[in-house]
């Protein structure tokens with residue numbers, strides 16, 4: 001007897017709520033560069049209209065952002081009793097197609113998956129200074145376990161690397177001051193309060209605090225500031241994600257791992273911030289490579305720490321589902337799963 005599970009399709013509400021959770025994923029400047037199409041399978045596409053050419057000319061971070069959404073989606077569906085069968089970069093004439101996702105009914109999720117799905121609603125990017133993460137050795141052990149076998153290397157760069165990283169960050173910020181195209185793009189994606197994308201004022205450090213985290217991308221000043229008694233100097237742990245090559249599959253996988261790491265830290269009550277400006281120019285990417293003990297291609301740095309506002313939900317908006325999720329008409333003779 002054939003006992004293989006038969007793929008089927010979840011009902012409309014399940015798909016919509018899982019995709020809505022997936023769209024809570026982090027993305028470069030909150031560009032949300034994804035499109036979902038639901039037909040007999042669910043398909044994830046990158047959206048080239050949301051590429052940031054001056055910051056991310058090759059679309060590397062666009063694909064990383066989509067990878068983060070894919071991992072969010074997986075936790076959201078698995079917590080809802082569906083196992084995903086994901087084909088990454090399926091053969092297609094459409095270069096934007098990143099994944100085809102099929103579904104198999106599954107038993108109750110593990111406690112870990114259920115907690116990751118809950119963490120989606122609590123994760124946010126913390127740009128203010130953070131204290132060192134408590135119980136770090138234990139957290140690091142869990143993060144290494146989560147990344148094992150993914151093709152993405154996770155390394156704790158340690159505080160010894162901080163002076164070199166902060167110096168590189170200062171140089172990069174200086175270079176970018178002289179780049180009007182980059183600055184125009186950054187302004188466009190900052191503080192456009194009228195639209196549900198970009199990095200809003202309340203998520204950007206105030207003028208006073210802009211320079212208290214030396215290892216960070218400089219944004220136009222906003223309204224976020226550490227309350228009295230909060231950390232004034234950043235002592236967050238610094239993680240590096242790298243891959244052996246620099247292919248689109250490496251980027252997609254990096255995004256998936258980035259998401260899993262951020263959610264696991266959130267679940268432990270830690271604050272997180274992806275940091276990528278140092279990966280955007282060859283000179284600083286090479287420096288990251290030199291600071292790392294491995295040989296891989298640096299994809300994303302992540303600050304992880306403890307802070308006063310950690311655990312509060314993100315105030316950074318998302319686009320409505322109707323803009324990012326399309327339902328295909330079922331082919332004649334096909335019975336939709338609802």
Ligand SMILES: Cc1cc2nc3c(=O)[nH]c(=O)nc-3n(C[C@H](O)[C@H](O)[C@H](O)COP(=O)(O)O)c2cc1C
Pocket residue numbers: 024025026027028029030061062064065068123124125126127198199203216217273274275276277314315316
């Ligand atoms: C590929 C990628 C690169 C990012 N780079 C940075 C960065 O350099 N600096 C930063 O403060 N946030 C960075 N972020 C975080 C986004 O700005 C953030 O996810 C987005 O604004 C949505 O806000 P939220 O994470 O609070 O939901 C990055 C996120 C991704 C996925």
